[in-house]
Every structure is written in C-alpha cells, then in structure tokens.
Amino acid sequence: MDFKKELKQYQNLINNELKKYIETKKCPEEILNCSMEYSLMAGGKRLRPILVIATYQIFKDDIQECMPFSVAIEMVHNFSLIHDDLPGIDNDDFRHGKPTNHKQFNEATAILAGDGLLNYAYRVISQNLEDSRKEDLTKKIKIFQEFSNAVNKMIIGEFVDTEVEGKQISEETLEYIHQNKTGALLTLCVRMGAILAEVSQEDLDKLTSYAEKIGLAFQIKDDILSEEGNEEILGKPVGNDRILKKCTYVSKYGLEVAKEKLEELTKEAIEELKIYNEKAEFLVELAKYIKERNK
Amino acid sequence: MDFKKELKQYQNLINNELKKYIETKKCPEEILNCSMEYSLMAGGKRLRPILVIATYQIFKDDIQECMPFSVAIEMVHNFSLIHDDLPGIDNDDFRHGKPTNHKQFNEATAILAGDGLLNYAYRVISQNLEDSRKEDLTKKIKIFQEFSNAVNKMIIGEFVDTEVEGKQISEETLEYIHQNKTGALLTLCVRMGAILAEVSQEDLDKLTSYAEKIGLAFQIKDDILSEEGNEEILGKPVGNDRILKKCTYVSKYGLEVAKEKLEELTKEAIEELKIYNEKAEFLVELAKYIKERNK
Numbered sequence: 079m080d081f082k083k084e085l086k087q088y089q090n091l092i093n094n095e096l097k098k099y100i101e102t103k104k105c106p107e108e109i110l111n112c113s114m115e116y117s118l119m120a121g122g123k124r125l126r127p128i129l130v131i132a133t134y135q136i137f138k139d140d141i142q143e144c145m146p147f148s149v150a151i152e153m154v155h156n157f158s159l160i161h162d163d164l165p166g167i168d169n170d171d172f173r174h175g176k177p178t179n180h181k182q183f184n185e186a187t188a189i190l191a192g193d194g195l196l197n198y199a200y201r202v203i204s205q206n207l208e209d210s211r212k213e214d215l216t217k218k219i220k221i222f223q224e225f226s227n228a229v230n231k232m233i234i235g236e237f238v239d240t241e242v243e244g245k246q247i248s249e250e251t252l253e254y255i256h257q258n259k260t261g262a263l264l265t266l267c268v269r270m271g272a273i274l275a276e277v278s279q280e281d282l283d284k285l286t287s288y289a290e291k292i293g294l295a296f297q298i299k300d301d302i303l304s305e306e307g308n309e310e311i312l313g314k315p316v317g318n319d320r321i322l323k324k325c326t327y328v329s330k331y332g333l334e335v336a337k338e339k340l341e342e343l344t345k346e347a348i349e350e351l352k353i354y355n356e357k358a359e360f361l362v363e364l365a366k367y368i369k370e371r372n373k
Numbered sequence: 374m375d376f377k378k379e380l381k382q383y384q385n386l387i388n389n390e391l392k393k394y395i396e397t398k399k400c401p402e403e404i405l406n407c408s409m410e411y412s413l414m415a416g417g418k419r420l421r422p423i424l425v426i427a428t429y430q431i432f433k434d435d436i437q438e439c440m441p442f443s444v445a446i447e448m449v450h451n452f453s454l455i456h457d458d459l460p461g462i463d464n465d466d467f468r469h470g471k472p473t474n475h476k477q478f479n480e481a482t483a484i485l486a487g488d489g490l491l492n493y494a495y496r497v498i499s500q501n502l503e504d505s506r507k508e509d510l511t512k513k514i515k516i517f518q519e520f521s522n523a524v525n526k527m528i529i530g531e532f533v534d535t536e537v538e539g540k541q542i543s544e545e546t547l548e549y550i551h552q553n554k555t556g557a558l559l560t561l562c563v564r565m566g567a568i569l570a571e572v573s574q575e576d577l578d579k580l581t582s583y584a585e586k587i588g589l590a591f592q593i594k595d596d597i598l599s600e601e602g603n604e605e606i607l608g609k610p611v612g613n614d615r616i617l618k619k620c621t622y623v624s625k626y627g628l629e630v631a632k633e634k635l636e637e638l639t640k641e642a643i644e645e646l647k648i649y650n651e652k653a654e655f656l657v658e659l660a661k662y663i664k665e666r667n668k
Contacts, residue, residue, distance in 0.1 A: 106546060106549055187535075190456075190462075190528055193456060198525070204514070207518075219503050226495045230493070230496060234401075237405040240485070
C-alpha cells in the first residue's frame with residue numbers, strides 16, 4: 079500500500095467535500111464567512127474525518143454516509159483551534175505556517191468564526207438527520223449524542239489545560255487533559271465510522287481501544303514535536319511549551335520515556351486491528367504515521 | 374390575569390429546570406462549571422423559554438415536552454451574552470448588575486464557558502432525541518434544524534453588528550442586524566412551541582408573524598432603554614450606545630419615531646393572536662410587557 083498516496087486521496091476527498099459547505103460571500107457577513115473558510119481550508123491534516131471514513135471502510139464501501147459527519151468533525155476541530163489560539167487562551171500567532179485567525183482578521187471575528195463553526199457542525203448534523211431514512215435514524219441520533227458529549231469533553235480538556243498552565247500537575251491530571259482535550263474527539267471519529275457501519279459491540283470495543291491508544295500517541299507525539307520538531311515544517315515555534323512551563327508528557331517524563339510510550343501505544347493500537355487483516359491496512363499505517371510524522 | 378404573578382411562576386419553573394442541568398462540581402473543571410452556572414443563573418428574564426412554553430400552551434397542556442428545548446434555548450442565549458461581553462467584542466463589565474463572566478472569572482474561562490453552553494444546548498437536544506418516541510422524532514428533528522439555523526443567524530447578526538460599530542448604516546443593514554441578532558432566536562422560540570404542539574401551517578404562520586413583531590419590538594425597546602433607561606434598574610450603564618456611536622433604532626430615527634414604531638409593532642403582534650382569544654392572553658400581555666418593561 080502506498081500510504082502517502084492514499085492519505086493524499088483522502089485529504090483531497092475531504093477538502094472537496096468541505097468546499098461544498100463554504101457559504102456565499104456576497105452578504106453582510108462576508109468577512110465572517112471568509113474567516114471560517116480561512117481556518118477550515120488552512121491545510122490541516124484531516125486526520126479526524128479520515129478516521130471516520132477509514133474505519134467505516136473496514137466494513138462497508140459506500141462512504142457517502144460518512145461525509146456529513148466527517149465535515150462536522152473537521153468544523154469542530156477548527157472551531158477549537160481558533161478559540162485555543164485566541165489572546166485570552168494560548169495567544170498563538172501562527173498555525174500551519176500562517177497567521178492565526180485573530181491575527182489574520184481580528185479577535186471579534188475569530189471568536190464568532192469559532193462559534194459559527196461549532197454551530198455549523200450541528201447544522202450539518204441536523205440537516206443530515208432530516209434527510210435520513212427512518213431506519214438510519216437510530217444510529218445517527220446515537221452519533222449526534224456521542225458527538226455532543228465528545229465536544230463537551232474537548233472543551234473541558236482545554237479548560238483544565240489552561241487552568242494548570244505553569245503548575246506542576248499529577249499524572250492523573252495530565253492523563254485527564256489528554257483524554258479529554260484530544261482523545262475524546264479522535265475516539266469519537268473512529269466510533270462514528272464504526273456505528274455508521276453497524277458493527278458488533280465487540281468490534282466497537284476493539285476499535286474504541288485502537289482510537290484511545292492512537293489518541294494518546296498523537297498527543298505524546300505533539301509534545302515531542304513541540305520540544306524537538308522542525309519549526310519550518312511545523313509552521314509554528316518550537317520550545318514554546320518549555321518556555322511557558324507547560325506540563326506535557328515530555329516535561330513530566332522526559333523525551334526518552336515519552337518516545338518509549340509512543341512506541342508501545344502504537345504497537346498496541348495496531349494489535350487491536352489484527353483480526354481485520356488487510357481491511358484495516360490503512361488504519362495500521364495511520365497509527366505508524368502518527369508516530370513518525372514531523373508535523 | 375395577574376401577568377406579573379404568572380411571569381414569576383414561569384420564571385421559577387424555568388429556573389428550577391435549569392438547576393437540574395448544572396453539573397457536578399467536584400471535578401478538575403469545577404471552575405468552568407461554576408462559570409457556566411454563574412451566567413445561566415444570573416437572573417435573566419427567561420423570555421425565550423417562556424415563549425416556547427406559553428406558545429405551546431395555547432394548544433396543549435402537558436408542557437414537559439417543551440422543557441428540554443426551553444433549557445437549550447436559554448443556554449444558547451447565555452452563551453451569546455458571555456461571548457458578546459468579551460473584551461474582543463463589546464468589552465462590557467456589567468450585566469444584570471453583576472460583573473460579566475470574564476470579569477468574574479477570566480477571559481479564557483469565559484470563552485470556554487460560552488463554548489460549553491452552546492454545546493450543552495445540543496447535548497440536551499441530542500439526549501432528548503434519543504429518549505423520544507418514534508412518532509415524535511420528525512417534529513423534533515425539524516426543531517433541531519430550525520434551532521441550529523437560528524443560532525447561525527444570531528452569530529451572523531452579532532458579527533454584522535460588531536462590523537458596523539461607529540459607522541453610519543442603511544435602514545436595510547440595521548434591519549438585517551435586528552432580524553438576525555435577536556429576532557431569529559425569539560422567532561425560533563415561538564415556532565418551537567408551535568411545532569411541538571403540532572399546529573397547522575396557518576397557525577404556524579400567524580405565530581411566526583407575532584414572534585417577528587415582538588422580536589423587533591424587543592430590540593427597539595432595548596435601544597430606547599439604552600438611551601433613557603434607569604442605570605440602577607437596568608444593571609448596566611446607560612448612554613453607552615451613543616458614546617460608542619452605535620447605530621441603533623434610536624440613533625437612526627430618533628426617540629419619538631422609535632416609540633411610535635414600538636407601539637405599532639406591539640399592536641400588530643397582539644392582532645395576530647386575536648383568534649386564540651383568552652388562550653393567548655399571556656402572550657398578549659407579554660407583548661405589552663416587552664413594550665413597557667424598564668429593564
């Protein structure tokens with residue numbers, strides 16, 4: 079499998095889908111729409127929607143069913159990035175090598191663009207529910223519920239992360255932050271794909287475990303990159319966590335232990351997919367990619 | 374009818390319902406929960422949930438069906454107040470005579486509390502959908518869709534309002550701001566009550582017209598109060614709109630015309646309810662209250 083090529087295909091698929099949702103510009107709120115588009119199309123990895131689709135594809139082919147939820151999750155992800163970057167929270171000037179939303183536009187626009195994207199995700203879900211066949215409603219309502227609960231966890235994780243800045247924190251608190259801030263949404267993605275594909279409870283549990291492991295691996299890799307990544311490739315300053323005395327996996331356990339943990343989690347995550355054989359090849363490669371990525 | 378007494382009863386009903394949704398405090402996000410509770414229970418008029426319930430009661434008695442949507446709409450309203458008050462938007466220090474959320478807590482907490490309340494509204498709706506009987510799903514999904522569209526309009530209205538600050542604007546733009554920023558949500562409330570009660574299209578149109586008229590009346594009254602209200606009763610400074618050169622109904626047309634328009638809209642709104650006789654008495658009195666309130 080040519081993973082890079084498949085990844086690119088997924089990314090193109092999602093970028094094209096997202097473009098359909100960019101709203102008309104000749105209106106009084108034109109700048110707000112531009113601001114949402116700016117962040118949404120700023121070149122993210124599309125990891126979350128890819129997880130939805132690739133999980134679904136282990137079991138089923140017709141991925142159209144996944145698209146609204148893939149779009150919605152990417153909107154939520156971008157909402158969280160815009161708000162996290164705000165002067166009142168992380169006060170970051172760059173993301174993906176470009177000015178952050180409030181730097182490119184202004185603070186009011188960034189706050190409202192974030193609000194707009196969060197709400198847009200639910201507009202997409204609500205439209206999708208209305209258009210659904212009766213027999214699909216039950217699973218989609220379940221997804222809607224898991225979706226809103228995961229977003230809640232993400233907000234909680236971000237809050238606790240902000241609260242503890244510059245403080246020494248316990249292992250439990252660090253785990254709590256990771257599980258909520260990034261883990262909940264990544265797990266949601268895999269579960270959405272699985273629930274849409276109507277998998278058994280056993281499969282759902284296995285895939286949830288895979289998701290939880292790559293979720294933590296993703297965060298640990300983020301912490302490692304933030305410590306020793308390449309600024310130009312990352313598109314944002316390196317070493318900021320240390321300067322801000324942020325408590326991360328790296329600051330708490332050191333680079334060596336962090337890297338070992340990353341190896342271990344990746345291995346365990348891949349193990350969960352074993353029974354799906356080549357059907358899960360992309361998700362296996364994705365776990366490796368999360369470990370090895372340089373941005 | 375003792376309107377003040379009935380209003381108080383509605384407010385108590387809603388306050389008690391909202392309290393059920395206040396989340397556990399012994400957790401790492403305790404302060405975030407306190408911050409959401411602070412704004413949610415800060416003594417708002419509960420106009421929006423009251424509109425849902427009172428509209429429903431023209432047709433049906435068992436208001437339990439209305440409660441989740443009433444809670445959700447009040448959460449959305451409070452999310453918008455918290456974000457509007459932020460330093461990056463209106464930079465207000467007081468609301469309901471108390472420090473605004475970011476003054477009482479801090480900016481990061483206020484941003485995330487607003488996000489949390491917006492998302493909480495959808496958690497409530499999603500839970501309600503999951504628990505619904507099959508035959509109720511169609512109307513509730515329709516409401517979910519109207520809900521997310523109205524919130525979108527509210528965000529757009531707030532954005533355009535922010536954009537035009539200090540500028541002279543056309544009649545059309547002023548109307549656009551009003552219809553979106555406050556009108557859309559108030560109209561949604563009445564429509565939610567009506568759709569839940571399964572009214573005819575004719576009734577829905579009539580009630581929508583009532584809502585649009587009191588929505589605009591509400592905004593005009595707000596502008597009038599902001600110009601000549603009593604600071605102590607309002608709980609916020611008076612004359613700010615003029616100082617900020619905000620384009621309002623009053624600054625554009627003058628106090629006299631604004632007051633005439635308010636009279637006219639109230640009369641027209643009440644006219645729409647005529648066919649419901651005493652069943653709509655509370656909504657008639659509510660329209661008068663919107664016109665006559667001093668806060």
